Amino acid sequence: xxxxxxxxxxxxxxxxxxxxxxxxxxxxxxxxxxxxxxxxxxxxxxxxxxxxxxxxxxxxxxxxxxxxxxxxxxxxxxxxxxxxxxxxxxxxxxxxxxxxxxxxxxxxxxxxxxxxxxxxxxxxxxxxxxxxxxxxxxxxxxxxxxxxxxxxxxxxxxxxxxxxxxxxxxxxxxxxxxxxxxxxxxxxxxxxxxxxxxxxxxxxxxxxxxxxxxxxxxxxxxxxxxxxxxxxxxxxxxxxxxxxxxxxxxxxxxxxxxxxxxxxxxxxxxxxxxxxxxxxxxxxxxxxxxxxxxxxxxxxxxxxxxxxxxxxxxxxxxxxxxxxxxxxxxxxxxxxxxxxxxxxxxxxxxxxxxxxxxxxxxxxxxxxxxxxxxxxxxxxxxxxxxxxxxxxxxxxxxxxxxxxxxxxxxxxxxxxxxxx
Amino acid sequence: xxxxxxxxxxxxxxxxxxxxxxxxxxxxxxxxxxxxxxxxxxxxxxxxxxxxxxxxxxxxxxxxxxxxxxxxxxxxxxxxxxxxxxxxxxxxxxxxxxxxxxxxxxxxxxxxxxxxxxxxxxxxxxxxxxxxxxxxxxxxxxxxxxxxxxxxxxxxxxxxxxxxxxxxxxxxxxxxxxxxxxxxxxxxxxxxxxxxxxxxxxxxxxxxxxxxxxxxxxxxxxxxxxxxxxxxxxxxxxxxxxxxxxxxxxxxxxxxxxxxxxxxxxxxxxxxxxxxxxxxxxxxxxxxxxxxxxxxxxxxxxxxxxxxxxxxxxxxxxxxxxxxxxxxxxxxxxxxxxxxx
Numbered sequence: 106x107x108x109x110x111x112x113x114x115x116x117x118x119x120x121x122x123x124x125x126x127x128x129x130x131x132x133x134x135x136x137x138x139x140x141x142x143x144x145x146x147x148x149x150x151x152x153x154x155x156x157x158x159x160x161x162x163x164x165x166x167x168x169x170x171x172x173x174x175x176x177x178x179x180x181x182x183x184x185x186x187x188x189x190x191x192x193x194x195x196x197x198x199x200x201x202x203x204x205x206x207x208x209x210x211x212x213x214x215x216x217x218x219x220x221x222x223x224x225x226x227x228x229x230x231x232x233x234x235x236x237x238x239x240x241x242x243x244x245x246x247x248x249x250x251x252x253x254x255x256x257x258x259x260x261x262x263x264x265x266x267x268x269x270x271x272x273x274x275x276x277x278x279x280x281x282x283x284x285x286x287x288x289x290x291x292x293x294x295x296x297x298x299x300x301x302x303x304x305x306x307x308x309x310x311x312x313x314x315x316x317x318x319x320x321x322x323x324x325x326x327x328x329x330x331x332x333x334x335x336x337x338x339x340x341x342x343x344x345x346x347x348x349x350x351x352x353x354x355x356x357x358x359x360x361x362x363x364x365x366x367x368x369x370x371x372x373x374x375x376x377x378x379x380x381x382x383x384x385x386x387x388x389x390x391x392x393x394x395x396x397x398x399x400x401x402x403x404x405x406x407x408x409x410x411x412x413x414x415x416x417x418x419x420x421x422x423x424x425x426x427x428x429x430x431x432x433x434x435x436x437x438x439x440x441x442x443x444x445x446x447x448x449x450x451x452x453x454x455x456x457x458x459x460x461x462x463x464x465x466x467x468x469x470x471x472x473x474x475x476x477x478x479x480x481x482x483x484x485x486x487x488x489x490x491x492x493x494x495x496x497x498x499x500x501x502x503x504x505x506x507x508x509x510x511x512x513x514x515x516x517x518x519x520x521x522x523x524x525x
Numbered sequence: 526x527x528x529x530x531x532x533x534x535x536x537x538x539x540x541x542x543x544x545x546x547x548x549x550x551x552x553x554x555x556x557x558x559x560x561x562x563x564x565x566x567x568x569x570x571x572x573x574x575x576x577x578x579x580x581x582x583x584x585x586x587x588x589x590x591x592x593x594x595x596x597x598x599x600x601x602x603x604x605x606x607x608x609x610x611x612x613x614x615x616x617x618x619x620x621x622x623x624x625x626x627x628x629x630x631x632x633x634x635x636x637x638x639x640x641x642x643x644x645x646x647x648x649x650x651x652x653x654x655x656x657x658x659x660x661x662x663x664x665x666x667x668x669x670x671x672x673x674x675x676x677x678x679x680x681x682x683x684x685x686x687x688x689x690x691x692x693x694x695x696x697x698x699x700x701x702x703x704x705x706x707x708x709x710x711x712x713x714x715x716x717x718x719x720x721x722x723x724x725x726x727x728x729x730x731x732x733x734x735x736x737x738x739x740x741x742x743x744x745x746x747x748x749x750x751x752x753x754x755x756x757x758x759x760x761x762x763x764x765x766x767x768x769x770x771x772x773x774x775x776x777x778x779x780x781x782x783x784x785x786x787x788x789x790x791x792x793x794x795x796x797x798x799x800x801x802x803x804x805x806x807x808x809x810x811x812x813x814x815x816x817x818x819x820x821x822x823x824x825x826x827x828x829x830x831x832x833x834x835x836x837x838x839x840x841x842x843x844x845x846x847x848x849x850x851x852x853x854x855x856x857x858x859x860x861x862x863x864x865x866x
Contacts, residue, residue: 181827188609205830209609287702298722298811347701347722482606482830489828493633496811500722515633523606523829 135168136423139183140197141408143173148373149444153197160430167423180205183413187211190415195424199250200234200406203242204482213412214240218425226432231449234406234477243409244428245449247440249369252305252403253471256387260290260363264389268309268333271364271392275343278363292343294353295366297334297499300491301404302366306330308402308476309394314487315479320520322490323513329396331498331505339501360384366391369468372445376464388467390474405475407449441465447472483520490516552580599836606830622837631821631838635813641845644797644817647732651796652789654736659743664777666744667751677748684741692805695734696721699806724814727807731815735802739795743788750784751777786857790850797846818842 138157142149150173157169172193174182180202186192187209196202196212206212216224224232224241231245256264260278265271275292282289296302307313310333312326337344345352357365358375360383375386391401410428412421430436437453440446445465448454459465478484490512497503503511559579563572601619604612630636635643666677683691698705699720707717720730758776767775800819803809809816809824816824822842826835 184609205606208606209830211609345702347719349721351697352700352703485828489824490633493810493812496722500719500811502812518630518633519829522831522834525603525605525831 133166133168134164134419134423135170136195136420136427137170137172137193138195138197138427139172139174139179139193141174141176141179141199142197143175149440149446152439152443156431156436157427160427164423169427184209184211187413187415192413192415194413194416194420195427196411196413197246198409198411200243200409200480201478201484203235203237203409203411204480204484206411207237207242208482211414212242213414213416214242215244215410215412216241218412218421219244219428223429223432226450226452228449228451228454230405230477231407234480235409235411237480243411244432246408246410246431247437247446248407248449249405249447249468249472250407251405251468251472251475252302252366252368252391253468254389254391255357255365255367255371255375256389257357257360257363257383258385258387259360259383261387264364264387265392267393267395269395272337272341272343275337275364276341279343288342288345289361291345291356291362293337293364293366294344294348294356294362296350296353297338297344297348298492298496299350300488300495303330303334303491303495304478305366305391305401305403306334306394309391309399310397311399313402313476314491314516315481315483318481318483318520320483320487320490320513320516322487322516323509327509327512328505331495331508333394333396334495335498335501335505338499358384369445369447369472372464372468386464388464388471390467390471400474402474402476403471404478405472406478408446482523486516486519486523490519555579555583596836596839599832600840602833602836604832604836609830609832612833618833619837622834623841625834626838626841632809632813632816632824635816635821637841640816640818640821643728644819647728647735647817648793648796650732651735651739651799652792655739655743655792655796656747656785656789658736658740659745659747662740662744663747663751666748680744681741683738684745688738688801689805691738692734692802695730695737696806699730721807722811724810724812727811728815731803731806734806735796735799738802739792743792746784746788747781750781753784754780782857786854790853793849793853794846798842 138153140150140153142153150171154171157171161167161169176199179196179198183192183196183202183206188211203212224244227245228248231248232241235241235243235245254264261274265274271293278290278292279288280290281287304314307327307330310326310330312321312324312330314320314322338346345356348356353362353365354367354371354374356362357367358380372386372388374380375384391403393400410424410431412424416424432450434450434453437448437450438456438458441448441453441456441458445468447459447465447469448456459469479487494503494508494511494515497511498505498508556576556579559576560572563569563575569575598614600622601616602612602614603618627637631640662680666673666680670676697703699707701707701717701719701721704720706720711717718726720726754777758780759772762772762776797817798819799817800823803815803817803820804823807815809820813821818838819842822835822838825831825838
């Protein structure tokens with residue numbers, strides 16, 4: 106027995122010494138980057154892995170580990186990790202995460218780390234999205250993330266200028282080809298029940314979910330916008346009875362929908378050789394609302410680097426250098442060319458490629474009339490207040506007027522609880 | 526997609542290997558210390574059994590007891606988005622949190638009572654059909670049957686595929702126009718149903734999916750139970766002239782009870798807390814119509830950052846399940862027979 110104990114203790118000592126000694130000898134650093142890019146965003150994730158390898162070459166012993174999460178997963182996992190005071194060294198995520206992360210005090214302001222001269226290089230709307238309490242909380246990677254009108258030139262030669270025209274061509278293009286009583290080609294498809302896809306219409310009727318941190322949901326603009334999307338389904342019948350993101354995407358890819366509302370992240374997926382057989386992609390602004398003469402205002406945000414609150418020392422230095430590397434014109438243009446992502450720096454945005462490419466031009470043209478998505482945490486309450494009531498209107502179970510009131514009440518209640 | 530290269534695989538294996546080594550070292554240190562203290566210093570007679578139990582005990586403390594106590598601490602705190610790292614703990618916060626569970630809608634419109642009722646309906650309907658379907662299939666499979674192994678394999682597929690994949694596949698099958706179910710309904714001459722936009726039908730849809738997912742587990746468990754019943758009982762019953770149903774009632778059911786009781790308790794707890802199916806198919810919508818207790822709990826905590834409230838809420842759910850289990854065990858005396866057997 107004694108011999109066994111001695112053996113075990115020696116083993117323990119050996120391991121206890123060997124592990125740190127090994128680490129010292131190799132002087133390795135593992136830097137972890139969490140990104141929201143993944144399967145749905147085409148080849149971006151692969152590109153990030155490639156870029157991080159390229160970057161790591163400049164620092165011997167450095168390994169960058171790229172971990173991909175869904176947007177919501179990333180937020181939750183980072184909250185849990187930051188609560189424990191450890192986790193990723195850098196975040197590559199969407200601007201709306203800034204609100205809660207700032208409230209929870211789990212990310213750092215970037216003003217002092219990068220300096221004014223560096224931040225000056227980025228376009229204003231890009232920085233505005235992550236400015237809270239007079240500080241900047243993220244470094245833009247690409248701006249946009251906005252919805253736009255995509256249309257299939259095989260079915261529709263020119264995009265409609267206003268909503269009256271959109272409804273008119275929509276009716277012509279919603280067809281029951283096999284005469285079974287159900288249309289199998291639609292004028293317009295989009296994620297009908299998702300508040301993010303409703304926001305452009307709300308803006309087009311002159312409304313917006315929040316004024317600062319106060320909900321502004323029970324407004325005539327909201328009632329009219331809800332009535333409008335309701336009528337697209339029940340009166341004009343130019344959208345499918347049920348249509349979520351995947352259904353809209355599939356119908357458009359199969360050439361069974363003339364118009365689609367989708368975001369800049371999806372552009373490359375409609376230009377693969379397979380899809381090109383059925384879709385000749387055109388990009389335009391979402392048509393002007395005839396009733397008001399206003400352009401619909403898709404929410405613009407973007408993709409940002411955010412730095413965890415606990416980041417210090419060498420890791421902070423690596424994070425800084427990596428962010429600078431991705432912000433360089435070379436990498437920004439690579440994202441533009443390969444993934445059709447609009448760059449975040451003013452110099453890269455001037456690139457002639459944007460003006461000469463009809464799809465990028467359409468995307469940039471739409472972004473101009475977009476409105477930055479509110480970054481304040483109260484926006485989460487607004488989303489959740491809009492959703493069930495929008496669903497009720499789209500199921501024909503609630504009048505737009507009652508839905509607008511219910512949204513306002515729900516939002517006020519949710520904000521009260523969140524800030525309690 | 527990023528292909529699985531040798532480099533990635535070897536890195537993963539190295540990482541896993543390192544964790545194993547660290548665990549082994551940790552266990553060795555603990556055992557060495559326990560040996561010195563229990564055997565050498567305290568000279569306990571039962572030092573060896575304690576030493577053998579110690580690693581498992583530490584794991585339970587770290588993975589179950591500590592998180593549970595931490596959850597209780599949070600239930601008595603005001604932790605929220607604005608008080609994420611600097612929250613305070615106090616009895617008044619706890620009382621407030623527990624009262625909030627019952628006095629206001631948990632989400633926007635649905636109250637705790639409505640959610641509880643819906644969860645009970647969800648659990649009862651699901652478990653009833655799990656047991657019924659499982660029993661039916663198990664009895665069929667327990668008979669002499671050609672190609673039994675093939676049927677058994679096919680029937681366990683819903684259980685074998687990841688829930689996420691099954692749920693998302695089903696979600697598409699409930700699509701109004703292109704989903705298999707409505708296509709089938711129309712072929713049979715019925716009107717198509719708005720499965721995912723009508724709250725009532727959405728609830729039916731998630732129940733259908735969960736029944737489909739849960740039957741194989743019950744089937745496997747019950748089949749195991751059936752196979753352990755000695756055929757002698759049936760032979761004797763047949764000699765006495767008992768009918769098939771009489772045999773089922775007097776032999777099969779009582780002898781299945783030791784197997785069924787824990788399976789039903791597990792089934793109830795799992796179904797009561799089943800988050801995946803509902804969240805993946807409807808996210809609790811439309812109009813909060815398919816939210817059950819756990820999905821609303823998830824939303825309160827992870828979407829509205831109401832950590833203190835959420836911790837209190839989860840404690841209430843735990844208490845409900847404990848009460849159920851206790852009553853169920855009292856009524857059926859099921860576990861007693863397991864212990865006696």
